[in-house]
Amino acid sequence: MTTKQIIAVCGKGGVGKTAYTAMLTRVLADRKNNRLLVVDADPALGLNYALERTTEKTIGSVRDEIIQTASTGSREDLKLMADRIDYLVAQALEETDRYAFLAMGRMDGVGCFCSVNDLLKDALNEVSGVFDTILIDGEAGVEQINRQVVSTIDTLILVTDTSLRGMKTVRHIKGLLDNGLIPSCKKVGVVFNRTQSDVTSLMQFAKEVGVDVLGFVPYDKTVETYDLEGKSLFNLPQDNPALIAVATTFEKVKNSD
Ligand SMILES: Nc1ncnc2c1ncn2[C@@H]1O[C@H](COP(=O)(O)OP(=O)(O)O)[C@@H](O)[C@H]1O
Numbered sequence: 001m002t003t004k005q006i007i008a009v010c011g012k013g014g015v016g017k018t019a020y021t022a023m024l025t026r027v028l029a030d031r032k033n034n035r036l037l038v039v040d041a042d043p044a045l046g047l048n049y050a051l052e053r054t055t056e057k058t059i060g061s062v063r064d065e066i067i068q069t070a071s072t073g074s075r076e077d078l079k080l081m082a083d084r085i086d087y088l089v090a091q092a093l094e095e096t097d098r099y100a101f102l103a104m105g106r107m108d109g110v111g112c113f114c115s116v117n118d119l120l121k122d123a124l125n126e127v128s129g130v131f132d133t134i135l136i137d138g139e140a141g142v143e144q145i146n147r148q149v150v151s152t153i154d155t156l157i158l159v160t161d162t163s164l165r166g167m168k169t170v171r172h173i174k175g176l177l178d179n180g181l182i183p184s185c186k187k188v189g190v191v192f193n194r195t196q197s198d199v200t201s202l203m204q205f206a207k208e209v210g211v212d213v214l215g216f217v218p219y220d221k222t223v224e225t226y227d228l229e230g231k232s233l234f235n236l237p238q239d240n241p242a243l244i245a246v247a248t249t250f251e252k253v254k255n256s257d
């Protein structure tokens with residue numbers, strides 16, 4: 001079984017990646033025959049709040065457990081742990097009736113532990129292989145996602161608000177892609193978030209950078225209020241303008257069934 005589409009959402013901190021990913025989760029969960037895995041790749045977490053998930057275990061905490069055993073346990077303990085790694089990763093998976101959720105958590109710490117990271121990545125591939133779509137909130141950045149979460153990304157959604165800093169990050173990531181410094185993706189596009197009115201200059205910016213415009217998600221008071229009150233953006237009303245705009249952006253990158 002292979003995953004049909006792996007989507008990563010990237011951009012500068014604070015531009016609205018997590019809000020966008022939470023709304024896209026809703027759009028994707030509403031599609032039929034689409035087993036969905038949503039991954040929070042932000043070490044500080046965040047998407048779990050936007051989706052009201054409890055998140056007790058993360059891949060980072062599984063990793064800590066393995067490293068702990070490696071440093072204190074016997075060889076047998078370690079072997080047992082290596083055999084159980086798929087099980088441990090599966091335990092970190094939170095299943096709801098609409099989608100599954102996985103938080104990466106912190107993957108840093110002293111030392112390299114490359115072999116542990118490789119084992120975890122293999123286990124992640126195994127566990128995630130049954131899903132049709134994987135959606136990643138990529139606070140960690142494109143390189144880290146490729147290194148720690150999935151080897152390939154087919155669809156890269158660059159989110160920015162209308163600030164120069166947000167747009168500079170889009171330009172930077174596009175530059176990395178063009179120069180082969182990060183693995184190429186089949187589809188790349190920009191989403192402008194929290195837009196207020198005139199989008200002419202945003203269109204101009206995208207043209208200059210050479211990136212497709214997937215759409216404009218308007219500033220929306222309800223989104224802001226939901227986030228402020230800790231309510232899940234998954235449950236926005238169907239006619240919410242921001243949610244509708246997010247659905248439109250997905251139309252531009254979805255694979256033909
Ligand atoms: N379209 C929107 N309308 C109103 N507020 C938004 C919108 N998108 C994001 N926000 C708000 O902006 C803030 C930052 O968004 P967040 O998704 O956490 O950014 P990021 O994940 O990129 O750091 C949050 O308070 C969120 O509620």
Ligand SMILES: [Mg+2]
Nearest residue numbers: 017018046139
């Ligand atoms: Mg975030």
